[in-house]
Amino acid sequence: MRSHLTRMGISCSKFSACCLVSQSKMTLLEAPDVENKEKSEIDDLPTFHEYSFEQLRVATADFALENIVSEHGEKAPNVVYKGKLENQRHVAVKRFNRVAWPDSKQFLEESRSVGQLYNHRLANLLGCCCEGDERLLVAEYMPNDTLAKHLFHWEEQPMKWPMRLRVALHLAQALEYCTSKGRAIYHDFNAYRILFDEDCNPRLSCFGMMKNSRDGKSYSTNLAFTPPEYLRTGRIIPESVVYSFGTLLLDLLSGKRIPPSHAFDLIRDRNFQTLTDSCLEGQFSNADGTEFVRLAFRCLQFEPRERPNAKSLVAALASLQKEIEVPSYELMGLLAHVSASSLQTASLSPLGDACSRMDLTAIHEILEKIGYKDDEETTNEPSFQMWTDQMQETLNTRKKGDSAFRHKDFRAAIECYTQFIDVGTMVSPTVYARRCLSYLMSDMPQEAINDAMQAQIISPEWPTASYLQAASLLALGMENESREALEDGSSLETRKNAPSGQ
Structure with missing residues (x-):
C-alpha cells in the first residue's frame, strides 16, 4: 500500500495531517488571492437577440430528431437542438x-440577465x-462533446493529465468570472455541463446559469x-457550487464518478489505486498529486464556510498547469484530424x-476567366416579346458592371450589378458571385455572405457558391x-467532375 501512497505523493505523516481529519474539522489552507491574468471579458459585447419562433424552427429544420444533441447535457423534456441561423452560424x-417557464416576463428578464455575461470560458x-x-434559449454551439464523454466514455485515448488540469483551471476561471458579475449560483454543476469548442477548449454551458424554475x-x-x-x-448557495466543483476534481482524478464519501473511505484505507485513474500512471509528480487531492477535499468540506472561493481555486490550479503552450486540440489527440483537414484543403x-x-x-482573376459559362442552365433568357428597350438597358447595366469588375472598380460594379438584380427579369448566379466578391473587396462581408447564399439558392449544385460562402465566412x-x-x-x-454514370 505504501507504493500507492508514494505515487500520490502523500506520506504517512501528511496523510494523517491533512487527509484523515473529518470533513467538518479539516483546516482550510486558503491560497492567496491573485488577479486572473487571462483576458476575461470581450470588449465588444454582442447584442442579445430575441428570435422569432419561426426563425428557430427553420434553423433547426423544424426541430428535427436528427438535430437533437446530447452534448449540451440536457435531458427530455427540455431538449437541445443543433441549429444553423440565416448567417450560417x-x-x-x-x-x-x-x-x-409559465411567466413570460420572468423568462425574458432571466434570459437577458444571463445574456449580459460574455466570456471565453463560457458557452455564451x-x-x-x-x-x-x-x-427557447439560443447559445454558442460547441462541436466537440462534453467532459463526460471524453472522461468517462472515451473511445480512442484517455484524457491526458495536463488537459485535465487545464479543464479544472478554465472552469474555475468561468466560476470566478460569473461570481464577479453577481452570478455565483450554478445549477447542477457536473461533467455534462462542460463542453468543448472547435479548438477543444473547455467551456461552461450558460444554460446552468438560469435561475431555477419548473425546469427541474x-x-x-x-x-x-x-x-x-x-x-x-x-436551497443552493455559492458554496454549493464549490462543493460540486470538488466532485468534478474527483472525476478528473479518477476518470469515473466517485461519490465524495467513497473517496474519503479510499483515502482512509489508503486505496489510491482505485481513487486514481490508472491511465495517468507517471503523468504527474508526487507533489502535484498531493496538491490536487488536497484541493478537492477542501472543496468538499461539510461546512460551506470552510470551502475555498473561486478566486483562490484559480490561484491554486494555475500553479499546477503543465504544457501551457500546447494547444488543447493537441492535448486531446486531435492533431491528426487538423492535419487531415489541411491536406484536404490542399487538394481543392x-x-x-x-x-x-x-x-x-x-478569386477575382478566376471569376473573370470563368465569365458566365456556369450561367447556361440557370439564366432565364428573355422571350422575343421581352426584347424591349428596358431589357436592352438592363443588359447594358450588366455589361457596365462587368467592365467595372474587370477594371477592379468594385464600388461601381456593386452599383451596376444591384441595378441589374433589382429589375428581376433575368436571374444570374454569376452576377451574385461577382457582387459577392465586390462586397468582400469593399470590406462588406455580411453583404457578401448574403450574395453567396443567394447564388446557391439559384444554383444549388454550383461549387463556386459554396466556395464564396467559405471566403465570406472567413472574413x-x-x-x-x-x-x-x-x-x-x-x-x-467532385460530383460535378465525376465521369457520367458514377
Missing part, C-alpha cells in the same frame, strides 16, 4: 417544455425566444453528489484554394463554418 437551441447565451407557450431541481436525483446543505434546506480546386486563403486577388471570423463550406464546395466539385 451554428447554435445550440434549448426548447423548454410548456410548463417550465446569444438570445432567446418567448412566443405564446414557447420558451438545482441538482440531479443522485444524492451521493449533492451538497449537504442542499439536502438539509433545498484553384478557386477553392483561393477562397480557403481568402486571396481576393486570385466574418467564422472559421469552423468556413471549413464546412469548403468541404461542401469540394464535394459538389
